[in-house]
Amino acid sequence: xxxxxxxxxxxxxxxxxxxxxxxxxxxGKVSGKFGQATIYEIRHYxxxxxxxxxxxxxxxxxxxxxxxxxxxxxxxxxxxLPDVGLNYSGMHMHVSLHENNGAAGSRFxxxxxxxTRRMYTRPxxxxxAVIIEQFAEYAKAMNLPGLEKITYxxxxxxxxxxxxxxxxxxxxxxxxxDVLVLSYGAxxxxxxxxxxxxxxxxxxxxxxxxxxxxxRQEPGVTAHIFRERDELLKKGVxxxxxxxxLDDSAEALSFAAADIxxxxxxxxxxxxxxxxxxxxxxxxxxxxxxGAIGRTAQKHELGPRIDPADPLAVVSALNRLVADSxxxxxxxxxxxxxAEQHLPVKFGSAICNLIFESARGRST
Numbered sequence: 553x554x555x556x557x558x559x560x561x562x563x564x565x566x567x568x569x570x571x572x573x574x575x576x577x578x579x580g581k582v583s584g585k586f587g588q589a590t591i592y593e594i595r596h597y598x599x600x601x602x603x604x605x606x607x608x609x610x611x612x613x614x615x616x617x618x619x620x621x622x623x624x625x626x627x628x629x630x631x632x633l634p635d636v637g638l639n640y641s642g643m644h645m646h647v648s649l650h651e652n653n654g655a656a657g658s659r660f661x662x663x664x665x666x667x668t669r670r671m672y673t674r675p676x677x678x679x680x681a682v683i684i685e686q687f688a689e690y691a692k693a694m695n696l697p698g699l700e701k702i703t704y705x706x707x708x709x710x711x712x713x714x715x716x717x718x719x720x721x722x723x724x725x726x727x728x729x730d731v732l733v734l735s736y737g738a739x740x741x742x743x744x745x746x747x748x749x750x751x752x753x754x755x756x757x758x759x760x761x762x763x764x765x766x767x768r769q770e771p772g773v774t775a776h777i778f779r780e781r782d783e784l785l786k787k788g789v790x791x792x793x794x795x796x797x798l799d800d801s802a803e804a805l806s807f808a809a810a811d812i813x814x815x816x817x818x819x820x821x822x823x824x825x826x827x828x829x830x831x832x833x834x835x836x837x838x839x840x841x842x843g844a845i846g847r848t849a850q851k852h853e854l855g856p857r858i859d860p861a862d863p864l865a866v867v868s869a870l871n872r873l874v875a876d877s878x879x880x881x882x883x884x885x886x887x888x889x890x891a892e893q894h895l896p897v898k899f900g901s902a903i904c905n906l907i908f909e910s911a912r913g914r915s916t
Contacts, residue, residue, distance in 0.1 A: 572610075574603035590626075597627035601634040608635070615911040617903075618642035621671070621680065629667030632674050641679040641910035643705075643903070646822060672698030678910040681903060683707040684823050684844050705902040709828035709894035711807050712800040720808035724764070724792065731874045732762045734810035734835075736803075737826050739769040744816040744840070744860040749780045751866035752789045759788030760874060766794045766806045807833040811880060812873050815839045815849075816860040823848070828894050830854070831887030836880045838869045852890040855883045 553559075553573065562569060577595040607613060621628070621642040633640050672680065680702050682688055688704035715723075726732060733752070735743060745765070752761050763784070765777070777793070784791050794802065807813075813830035814837075821843030830837050831854060839849035841857045849857055856869035873880055 572607060574606070575599065576603075593624040593627050597624040597631065597634075600624070604634050604638070613638060615678075615907060616640045617907050617910070620645060622646050625671050626664060626667040628674065628677075629670035633676055638676060639910045640677050641681070641906045642677070643681045643683075645683065669696065669698070672696075672701060674698070677701065679703060679906045681705040681906055686844055686847055703902065703906055705899060705906075706894045707823060707825065707828060708896050708899050709832040709891040710896065711829045711832055712804040715801075715805055715808050717808050720805045723805060724762075724809050726762060726809065729760055730762050730790075731760050731811045732764055732809055733812045733814055733870075734764045734766060734806055735814040736798075736806055736829070737767045739765060739767045739773045741770065741772055742818050742820045743773070744814070744818045745773050746776050746780070747816055747818075747860040747863070747866055748814050749777070749784060751863060751870055753783055753787045754863070754867045755870045755874060757874060761788075761870075762790040762792065764792045764794070764806060764810065766798055766802070768797055769793075769795050807835065810835055812855075812870075813837045815845055816858055816866060817845060818860050820845070827854070828891065832891040832894070834884035834888045836873060836883030836887070838866070838873070848890075853883065853886045854890070 562571070576599045577592060604613070604616070616633075616638050618640060619642070621644040625644070671677065677698075678701065681704075682702055683705055685704050685706075688702050691699035691702045721730075721732075724732070733748065735745060735748065737743070739745060748763065752758060752763060755761065769777070774795070777791075781791060794806075798806065807829060810833070813826065813833075813835050815824065815827060815830070816838055817824075817840045820840065823844040827837060827839070827845055827848060831852075836855035837849055838855055839845050839857050841859055846857050849855060856872065858865040858869050860866060
């Protein structure tokens with residue numbers, strides 16, 4: 553309810569929009585085993601059951617849209633969706649059923665995958681939106697039970713209205729010849745920051761590089777940055793740290809000033825909003841080879857793809873982008889064309905279509 557998009561919708565709809573707010577459990581610290589995550593799923597499932605029963609006493613419910621099926625997919629697989637007389641649709645964000653994602657691993661991981669796939673087969677789950685295009689393609693090719701319900705919905709590529717590039721770069725005291733490499737978002741271990749910092753010390757023109765680490769750092773990343781800072785300075789690489797959650801103005805300034813967006817993520821196969829933001833800003837990326845990020849970068853020619861564990865590959869990608877401004881421009885133009893398919897209006901239309909189709913299949 554506090555999200556800016558929700559506040560805007562409520563303001564525009566006024567009295568035409570009737571809201572009923574139910575009490576739901578808060579998501580606490582999530583563990584990967586039979587811990588808090590499982591407890592949360594159980595609590596969320598029963599809270600959903602209770603709130604729908606209360607709602608049905610007052611309103612005629614045509615359909616239910618669950619904005620995040622990930623809250624309790626195992627419970628949906630085990631018990632079904634509440635009230636078989638209702639039709640559901642929803643968004644499944646963190647899909648890990650395609651290719652080798654989750655195919656191996658512990659007995660618990662296999663059980664999770666099995667229950668999640670069973671969720672898709674529930675007859676009153678009429679449609680599922682996913683933002684990972686490769687998963688939608690995989691589901692269609694494999695024709696697994698229930699996975700024919702999947703609809704690919706391009707995620708939103710959005711950055712706040714930008715300040716001018718000249719103003720943004722002046723704010724950061726950048727020279728014309730400087731090349732700013734941006735790493736944006738929550739800076740966790742998977743963001744590949746060590747690979748970036750080490751490669752920047754080995755490029756042909758390190759004195760042209762400026763690294764902007766824009767986002768809250770986890771302790772391990774902060775410790776690594778502290779260890780590498782002096783070596784970067786010796787090589788002439790400038791380091792800017794904004795170790796905090798960025799507001800809209802800081803986010804806009806980051807992308808307006810940047811020349812390259814670092815996405816050499818480690819062991820991450822999901823999609824990324826940062827990739828879409830880079831595309832919307834017309835910026836090239838250095839992308840990991842694996843997962844949705846790598847495939848999207850390859851398909852749309854958004855920039856070099858590297859293995860972050862291969863230092864020579866990272867250095868080579870940086871050297872090319874630093875030296876070749878025309879290559880940076882071409883990758884950025886490819887990104888802008890891709891971003892046109894990720895406009896908020898297209899996302900909204902696709903979700904509304906999904907909801908309307910579910911409502912048409914209503915059995916009560």
